[in-house]
Amino acid sequence: MATATAAPREDLAKVRAAEVGPLRRWAPLIGVVLIVLYCLAPFYWMVVSAFRRPADQFSNKVIPAPFSIQNFKDVFSGSNGFGRGLLNSLIVAGTVTILTLVIGLIAAYTLARLDFKFKNVVLAIIITTSMFPGISLVVPLLKLFVDIKWINTYQAMIVPSLSFALPLAVWNLTAFFRQMPQELEQAAMVDGCTPAQAFRKVIIPLAAPGVFTTAIITFIAAWNEFLIALSMTNKKSIQTANVIISQFTGTTGRDQPFGSQMAAGVVVTIPLVIAVLLFQRRIVAGLTAGGVK
Amino acid sequence: MTATAPVAERPAKEPKQPKRQQRFNEGTGRLAAMLLSPTMLVLGLVVLFPIISALRESLYTSGTKLDENGFIVKGSTFVGLQNYTDIFKGEIGDRFWNAFYNTTFFTVICVVLETVLGVVMALIMHKAFKGRGVVRASILVPWAIPTVISALLWKWIFQADGIANDLLGTQILWSTEGWQSKMSVILADTWKTAPFIGLLVLAGLQTIPAEVYEAAKVDGASVWKTFTRITLPLVKPALLVAVLFRILDTLRIFDLPFVLVGPHKDSVETLSMLAYDEAFNTRYGPAAAYATVLFVYVAVVAYAFVKILGADVIGEARAKKPGGGGKGRRKKREIEEAPGVAMGAAAGGGGV
Numbered sequence: 352m353a354t355a356t357a358a359p360r361e362d363l364a365k366v367r368a369a370e371v372g373p374l375r376r377w378a379p380l381i382g383v384v385l386i387v388l389y390c391l392a393p394f395y396w397m398v399v400s401a402f403r404r405p406a407d408q409f410s411n412k413v414i415p416a417p418f419s420i421q422n423f424k425d426v427f428s429g430s431n432g433f434g435r436g437l438l439n440s441l442i443v444a445g446t447v448t449i450l451t452l453v454i455g456l457i458a459a460y461t462l463a464r465l466d467f468k469f470k471n472v473v474l475a476i477i478i479t480t481s482m483f484p485g486i487s488l489v490v491p492l493l494k495l496f497v498d499i500k501w502i503n504t505y506q507a508m509i510v511p512s513l514s515f516a517l518p519l520a521v522w523n524l525t526a527f528f529r530q531m532p533q534e535l536e537q538a539a540m541v542d543g544c545t546p547a548q549a550f551r552k553v554i555i556p557l558a559a560p561g562v563f564t565t566a567i568i569t570f571i572a573a574w575n576e577f578l579i580a581l582s583m584t585n586k587k588s589i590q591t592a593n594v595i596i597s598q599f600t601g602t603t604g605r606d607q608p609f610g611s612q613m614a615a616g617v618v619v620t621i622p623l624v625i626a627v628l629l630f631q632r633r634i635v636a637g638l639t640a641g642g643v644k
Numbered sequence: 645m646t647a648t649a650p651v652a653e654r655p656a657k658e659p660k661q662p663k664r665q666q667r668f669n670e671g672t673g674r675l676a677a678m679l680l681s682p683t684m685l686v687l688g689l690v691v692l693f694p695i696i697s698a699l700r701e702s703l704y705t706s707g708t709k710l711d712e713n714g715f716i717v718k719g720s721t722f723v724g725l726q727n728y729t730d731i732f733k734g735e736i737g738d739r740f741w742n743a744f745y746n747t748t749f750f751t752v753i754c755v756v757l758e759t760v761l762g763v764v765m766a767l768i769m770h771k772a773f774k775g776r777g778v779v780r781a782s783i784l785v786p787w788a789i790p791t792v793i794s795a796l797l798w799k800w801i802f803q804a805d806g807i808a809n810d811l812l813g814t815q816i817l818w819s820t821e822g823w824q825s826k827m828s829v830i831l832a833d834t835w836k837t838a839p840f841i842g843l844l845v846l847a848g849l850q851t852i853p854a855e856v857y858e859a860a861k862v863d864g865a866s867v868w869k870t871f872t873r874i875t876l877p878l879v880k881p882a883l884l885v886a887v888l889f890r891i892l893d894t895l896r897i898f899d900l901p902f903v904l905v906g907p908h909k910d911s912v913e914t915l916s917m918l919a920y921d922e923a924f925n926t927r928y929g930p931a932a933a934y935a936t937v938l939f940v941y942v943a944v945v946a947y948a949f950v951k952i953l954g955a956d957v958i959g960e961a962r963a964k965k966p967g968g969g970g971k972g973r974r975k976k977r978e979i980e981e982a983p984g985v986a987m988g989a990a991a992g993g994g995g996v
């Protein structure tokens with residue numbers, strides 16, 4: 352009898368597996384392989400092209416035959432100021448992330464915890480602002496920044512970037528705060544904390560994963576920004592990596608220097624890809640905010 | 645002795661009780677206003693102010709001009725609605741309608757392709773038990789690559805003697821004017837965002853309880869019927885919001901055609917590119933007019949989408965009203981997922 356009660360589940364699984372047949376059992380796996388290929392093949396092509404010798408640039412072999420890092424050397428040695436561009440990207444995206452988190456954290460906590468009259472209006476306003484087309488913000492700001500001599504400054508890139516980063520961060524953080532039980536603060540307040548202390552000493556440490564995920568997502572969004580960075584600058588020394596790569600002239604001139612552009616693309620993308628691989632679970636949870644749990 | 649005095653005073657204080665309660669509510673409102681003010685202030689400065697000043701700007705024209713006495717006038721002059729009427733006339737009109745058509749074309753084709761592909765991907769991922777981690781990681785790669793880099797990457801792939809022509813056995817000059825450059829933009833955009841829609845739909849799929857499917861099986865529903873009658877209606881809220889954000893994102897498409905094909909190409913010029921071009925040449929008046937037209941277009945599409953299809957962007961509104969406070973919150977969790985998905989979709993767009 353003991354075997355009879357333990358076995359059914361396994362048996363059932365076997366029966367089901369036999370029922371669906373080999374095609375339907377393998378179909379999802381084949382589908383998975385196709386999806387992975389679809390997502391990674393173009394990226395792989397970028398990496399492969401970057402590791403070719405500039406002379407073999409137009410070779411279409413799947414593996415770079417004589418492996419070479421010449422393209423990477425070109426990217427950093429030439430007069431294109433790519434290294435400086437990376438630093439500028441880091442400064443702009445980093446500042447945007449920090450500013451957004453500091454400002455957005457308080458707003459998100461308020462929206463998640465306090466009950467007040469125009470809460471839905473505020474939520475609607477915040478989500479609406481993220482729908483506005485970037486160009487309709489950039490055109491008037493460009494004229495303003497020309498007038499107040501902000502062109503070619505970091506703040507000219509940082510301030511407009513808040514328009515998409517702040518709503519993003521507020522929404523993400525609001526979702527995280529909502530998932531935390533309200534009893535946490537109540538317990539803290541019973542123990543004699545003021546609401547502000549409860550927020551600082553209990554909520555912030557517990558919300559760290561959420562804040563961290565929001566930071567990554569915001570940073571990636573700011574790091575990938577192009578239109579603002581392109582419009583607000585015209586000097587190489589202040590441009591971000593994205594803008595500089597798009598305007599590469601290369602060391603040989605004439606043709607578009609795809610080899611060094613691919614190498615630069617790899618340099619810009621690899622940190623993001625590593626971050627994505629390391630924190631994929633968190634990022635997915637952050638992007639779908641609650642849907643996964 | 646001392647106790648009598650407070651007792652005597654008490655009746656006098658009692659009527660004030662309800663007022664105190666009101667004041668408590670007011671206090672919450674004021675606290676909320678105070679805590680929200682930094683965010684609202686920043687958004688007002690970087691979003692509301694530019695929109696209004698674009699409206700104002702679009703009524704002026706800048707640059708040097710001659711007035712009726714032959715004197716050179718510098719700076720901007722008020723021209724009323726001339727910037728707008730110019731948009732729809734003659735050569736400028738042709739350029740505008742072309743950009744308008746391209747923008748709409750890209751939006752419709754890309755969003756349809758991405759949605760179908762994304763849903764298919766989500767269904768596969770939902771069925772697969774092996775290799776989920778690998779898929780999830782690889783699906784995030786196109787999302788994490790900056791649009792500019794992916795544009796360059798696809799430009800390289802679509803090079804005259806590039807890998808695309810090599811694999812297809814064709815000799816197409818992809819980045820020249822014509823249908824092929826449109827195709828390349830659509831392909832690149834779909835590659836970058838379809839997996840992402842898949843990710844969001846997958847999150848929606850995972851909230852559907854298995855019992856629902858078992859019940860359908862017991863009732864003898866076919867695979868197709870199960871999909872159209874159960875899966876689609878249940879992922880619809882998440883899907884609609886994701887699609888809405890993709891639509892709004894593609895309507896403002898700039899980076900991809902700008903880098904992949906280039907500026908001043910009729911085949912791929914979008915409204916954002918047109919406005920950028922005008923602003924780049926310091927014709928702020930017309931640029932602001934184009935930007936405002938795009939803004940209105942986006943607003944109309946968003947409004948129509950929400951009204952007609954009932955996309956619940958602020959799931960909060962529905963979740964809060966019946967519950968009326970913290971207690972209803974947990975029950976309504978499913979509905980509240982929508983805004984999170986929404987922002988995910990917005991994040992996916994990045995700088996497209």
